[in-house]
Amino acid sequence: MKIAFLTQYYPVSDSTRSLYSDLMDEISSFGHEITVFRSEEERVFGRPEVSSRKNITIVSVPTGRVTKTNIMIKTANILLTEPRYLGAMRMHYAGSIPDMIIVTTPPITFCSAASYYRKKGSMVYLLLKDIFPQNAVDLGMMKKESLVYSFFRAKEKKLYKNADVIGCMSEENKKYLLHHNLFLRNKKIEINPNSIKPSTFQIDAKQGDELLREYKIPREKIKIIYGGNLGKPQGIDFLLEVLDKSKEIENVHFIICGSGTEYSKLEKFVKTHPDHPITLIKYLKNSRYRLLLSQMDIGLIFLDRRFTIPNFPQRVLDYFDFLLPVLAATDKNTDFGKMLINNKCGLWLESGDIDAFMKNLEYLVSNPEIRISMGKNGRALLDSEFSIKKSAQLIIDKFNLLSDPIS
Known part of the structure; x- marks a missing residue:
């Protein structure tokens, strides 16, 4: 079948992987024809x-910055994303239609x-990987009484109504969606969690040693990493509090690898605390990050x-993939901590x-x-519950099952 995949970020290079490239590669392996519509933030x-990655067609749609920028620029470009994606799709599918459209959030403006x-x-x-605009309200970036919130909430509802199936990340995610959107029916929603293709390659120990030396990371210490968006x-602010206390623990070294709107706070902290055991890395290619x-x-x-x-x-x-025990500090409303504790692959606190x-x-x-035991448990959980094969099969099975849209 013909599949259109609408997302914000998708790697163009074969050497770079992501959740979505793994998913599309897996679905493509069943013989389906896939076209990915992705955001190109460097062009407005x-x-x-149009390009290709493996046997998948990629259409890069100019959108301007929608990540790692201030809220005003982000909002303006998100609003422009909707007509630009639709225009790119109509141009690409002139005279035909895709059998299935897979849509991701963020953003919510693919409705x-x-x-x-x-x-x-x-x-x-x-x-459904993001519930917006409520997440912006939670963080104090938007007021629920504002016109901006009402506008995006209407977009959110429209997107839900126009989906035949909604794949949620967890059971609590599903419960939240049903509780706050009474027009949705339970059978329209299923659990389709985040997933990746588990690694099978062997790590080159020599290359690992060289990478540690390059960033002056002491091999003999317990190496603790935070990798991702900042x-x-x-x-x-809580991460900074943790780093400030880190000096009290012997034989540890923290590695912070990522970028984002709060990166400058980390950069300032590291510069003003040179005696703390911290290495800050702004960017690594996917292959080098996995080596790290x-x-x-x-x-x-x-x-x-x-x-x-x-x-x-x-x-x-990614932590599970490399048998790392996980220490998580999150809100109390997620069932993420319960998952870590129940499967004995990490520890959680508010x-x-x-x-x-x-x-x-x-x-x-x-x-x-x-640490070793938790790492092994995490890898086993990845293989059984968060494998890309499972996620892809859920999507294909739903297409085969549904002859008529669920309204």
Whole structure:
């Protein structure tokens, strides 16, 4: 079948992987014809550019910055995203329609494309990875009484209504969606969690040593990594509090690898605390980041404690992939912590509780056998529950099952 995949970020190079490239590669392996429509943030104007990655067609749609920028520019460009994606799709599918459209959030402004092609007979599968605008309200970036909130909330509802199936990240995610959108029916929603293709390659120990030397990371210490976005959703102020206390623990070294709107806070902290055991890395290619993970001992997850929506951090799957035990500090509304504890692959606490964080960290640092056991449990959980094969099969099965849209 013909599949259109609408997303914000998608790697063009074969050497770079992501959640979505893994998913599309897997679906493509069944013989389906896939066209990816992705955001090209470096361009604001111009025609979409067409390229290919493996046997998948990629249409890069100029949108301007919608990530790693201020809220005003982000909002303006998100609004322009909707007509530009629809225009690119109409140009690409002139005279035909895709059998299925897979839509991701963020952003929520793909509803026009979903509505347009659903009316023509395309099935729409929504992969819900972000609940906006409520997440912006939680973080104090938007008021619920504002016109901006009302506008985006209407867009959100329209997107849900125009989806035949909504794939949620977790059970709590599903419950939240049903509770706050009473027009949705339970059978329209399924659990389709974040997923990746588990690694099978062997790590080159020599290359790992060279990477550690390059960034002056001491091999003999317990290496603790946070890898991912450094923005407001991660609650960076609590991460800074953790780093400030890190000097009290012997034989540890923190590696912060990522970028985002709050990166400058980390940069300033490292410069003003040269005696703290911290390495800050702004950017690494995917292959080098994975090599770095292979040398680590503990993986960190942070989310802002103010969230009322149940998030499920994608980055944890990379930690599981490399058998890292996880120490997570998140809001109390997510079932992410329960997943870590129940499967014995990590420890959890509510973000902001510095005493609980340090206690959990000291426990992991002083118990290498627990770290190893948790790492193995995490990898087993990845293989059984978060494999890309499972996610892809759910989508294909739903297409085969649904002969008529669920209204």
